Amino acid sequence: MIATKTRELIKSNLVLPTLPRSALRIRDRCLDPGSDATELADAIALDPSIAARMLKNANSACFGQYAKISSIHQAVVLLGHSAIYNLVLQVELFSEFTNRAGGWIELEKVWRHSILTAQICREIALGYTPASTTEHVAPDDAYACGLLHDLGKIVLFAKYRDVYAELLMQCGRSENVCNEAERRMFGFTHSEVGAMIAHDWGFPDDLAFAIEAHHAPRVSMRDRPAVIIVSLADEVSLMTEAGSRFDATTFRVTPAFGYLHLSHSTVEQLFQKAAVFMRDVG
Ligand SMILES: [Fe+2]
Numbered sequence: 001m002i003a004t005k006t007r008e009l010i011k012s013n014l015v016l017p018t019l020p021r022s023a024l025r026i027r028d029r030c031l032d033p034g035s036d037a038t039e040l041a042d043a044i045a046l047d048p049s050i051a052a053r054m055l056k057n058a059n060s061a062c063f064g065q066y067a068k069i070s071s072i073h074q075a076v077v078l079l080g081h082s083a084i085y086n087l088v089l090q091v092e093l094f095s096e097f098t099n100r101a102g103g104w105i106e107l108e109k110v111w112r113h114s115i116l117t118a119q120i121c122r123e124i125a126l127g128y129t130p131a132s133t134t135e136h137v138a139p140d141d142a143y144a145c146g147l148l149h150d151l152g153k154i155v156l157f158a159k160y161r162d163v164y165a166e167l168l169m170q171c172g173r174s175e176n177v178c179n180e181a182e183r184r185m186f187g188f189t190h191s192e193v194g195a196m197i198a199h200d201w202g203f204p205d206d207l208a209f210a211i212e213a214h215h216a217p218r219v220s221m222r223d224r225p226a227v228i229i230v231s232l233a234d235e236v237s238l239m240t241e242a243g244s245r246f247d248a249t250t251f252r253v254t255p256a257f258g259y260l261h262l263s264h265s266t267v268e269q270l271f272q273k274a275a276v277f278m279r280d281v282g
């Protein structure tokens with residue numbers, strides 16, 4: 001639970017930091033008259049901060065569309081190149097020259113982890129057979145959920161910069177250790193602060209719940225396969241980053257595999273693909 005005063009402090013003047021190279025790639029595509037919506041969406045798909053700002057604007061009241069916008073491509077088509085160019089001007093370029101105290105390295109890790117988790121989410125959505133049509137998750141929507149699942153970490157970077165970079169450095173790859181350290185230091189976790197922003201920014205329910213519950217999908221979330229997919233992808237991503245291989249024990253101890261009715265061999269293939277994605281993400 002985040003105290004009201006802290007909520008207001010976090011929400012006021014919130015400028016998400018981004019890595020200059022991905023922001024500049026997006027800016028260049030916005031300015032390139034030959035770049036179409038797919039090319040621009042592909043660039044934004046590698047930048048969780050700009051993707052988040054874009055989904056906020058696409059779901060804002062002024063567009064008044066009936067259904068919520070949940071994919072990056074849909075948002076690009078709705079907003080157009082020049083509106084996205086203006087968004088790029090509103091993020092903070094997190095330079096390695098002005099943020100030397102470890103912050104740069106830690107933010108880059110969040111970036112790589114977010115992109116890897118997004119790619120794994122899309123892979124799961126492509127291969128998963130829902131029990132009913134209401135449980136279908138569009139691969140592009142799953143990608144956006146994966147890309148933004150750790151939005152709270154970027155928000156904490158925006159507000160607590162060096163202190164948060166230090167916390168992440170000390171926690172290493174363990175998300176459990178990280179969650180406990182966040183609760184001790186701030187009184188809330190990155191999942192909670194991410195969910196607060198997701199609701200405030202009018203994100204679709206699946207996306208907001210995926211941000212909120214990616215570390216602890218509840219049984220009640222079984223009717224929200226997008227949340228389960230993100231939780232599973234996050235785990236596969238963390239294990240792949242840590243160099244762990246898939247084995248039968250992993251399969252048994254991770255309930256999300258069972259919720260999605262994924263077979264042993266499907267999960268094994270997922271780990272193989274995740275290793276390839278990680279090499280590509282760099
Ligand atoms: Fe997380």
Ligand SMILES: [Fe+2]
Binds near residue numbers: 113149150234
């Ligand atoms: Fe994560």
